[in-house]
Amino acid sequence: MESRRHKGAGGQAVPAPDREALRSQVREKYREVAVDPHRTFHFQTGRPLASRLGYEADAVDSLPDPAVESFAGVGNPFSLRRLAPGERVVDVGSGAGFDSFIAAGQVGDQGRVLGVDMTAEMLDKSRRTASALGLDHVEFSEGYAESLPTEDGWADAVISNGVINLCADKRAVFLEIHRVLRPGGVLQFADIANGNPVPDEALRDVDLWTG
Amino acid sequence: MLEEIGFVDIRIGDAIDTFAGTVGEEKARAYAVYGYAFLARRQ
Numbered sequence: 348m349e350s351r352r353h354k355g356a357g358g359q360a361v362p363a364p365d366r367e368a369l370r371s372q373v374r375e376k377y378r379e380v381a382v383d384p385h386r387t388f389h390f391q392t393g394r395p396l397a398s399r400l401g402y403e404a405d406a407v408d409s410l411p412d413p414a415v416e417s418f419a420g421v422g423n424p425f426s427l428r429r430l431a432p433g434e435r436v437v438d439v440g441s442g443a444g445f446d447s448f449i450a451a452g453q454v455g456d457q458g459r460v461l462g463v464d465m466t467a468e469m470l471d472k473s474r475r476t477a478s479a480l481g482l483d484h485v486e487f488s489e490g491y492a493e494s495l496p497t498e499d500g501w502a503d504a505v506i507s508n509g510v511i512n513l514c515a516d517k518r519a520v521f522l523e524i525h526r527v528l529r530p531g532g533v534l535q536f537a538d539i540a541n542g543n544p545v546p547d548e549a550l551r552d553v554d555l556w557t558g
Numbered sequence: 559m560l561e562e563i564g565f566v567d568i569r570i571g572d573a574i575d576t577f578a579g580t581v582g583e584e585k586a587r588a589y590a591v592y593g594y595a596f597l598a599r600r601q
Contacts, residue, residue: 390581422595427597530600530601537594540592541589
């Protein structure tokens, strides 16, 4: 198992948590968000969250509850740039599909959206919603951020929301995103960052990575 | 990291208080965790 090392608050290199252990915990956490979105999590979900993060109200209101209720993003990846009509987009960690559906509206039916997620329950939910909405230009595939199921240079844009911070090897994720983007393509994502140093013991604790 | 990998024109949006009013707010405050939008172009 490849081990990435991070700098802890003490400046010492600290091994990142086990990638598979982290994936397992993240998958379990977001399985819960998919099947029971109205329970209490350490983060907000759904329409109230989308409103607070500044998503366009009309776009959110047009989506059915299954498309929004399990939304657990940390920011608005469309706030610095709106996708252009006709663009091909990969959504890394698409969850129940909220950002993919927002993207679908922006790129229109001449564009393409590929949502990628590793959680079976989220994939199921997003696929059912896409089918119910009749969105032929949106597809959801199982996969990992470090190994995206598409060829080199396919995407005009890559979006993601609160996912990369949950990956043990962020460099590998950014390299993979670079691979699937065409030259000149755009990465627009939202994620969290900490302003205060994280103690070494916290970096080793998988539970704290997933909240 | 983004520049090293081959991204340019990097922009970062304003901080968003993602965890305000949530169960995770205390931990977020302890580490000054905020949400941000990022934009970058692949060379």
